[in-house]
Amino acid sequence: MRILENIITDRGSKYAVSGGPCTSEEEAKALVKELTRKKKFAKATHHSWGVITNGTQIKNDDGESGAGMVILRMLEREGLQDHAVIVTRWYGGKHLGGDRFRHVQDAVRIYLDYLTAK
Template structure:
């Protein structure tokens, strides 16, 4: 799994992005569990993720409402299938409002530019 930390920082919140080839929900859950074995990632507030498989898009917001769909749309736009992208957020104590979606996009774009 490729992991990029410190991709975005805003008002105390910090973002990382990770990814790996993936073809099923079970495989996605195993990869997230593997990521959370790292102590730093185990303490994260959210691990929003998505991939587009043979059956269509699969996503999980992990409490960051709408985040999974942002990732799905970006994957579909790039026609990237069978590849899991996880955007991790450590909440910094201040609500980011709509800026959080921009940060998720920045993280996914970073992964697309550096991880694939």
């Protein structure tokens, strides 16, 4: 699993993005579980994720309403299948409103750019 930490900070909230090969909802949940074994990630407020496998879109907002769909749209646009992307947020005490969707989108873009640079 690839983990890119401290990529976005806004009004106290911090974001990280992670991902790895994945072909099912169970595998995606296992990736999140692996991620939360790290103490820092276990304390995060949200782990939103999405994966497209066998033409099926699977997502989990983890309390960050709409974040999973943002991730899926970007994976679909990129044509990336069988690879889960997880956006982690540590809530900083102030509501971000619509900016949180922009941050999720930016986090996924950073991850996708990282993948293509490798």
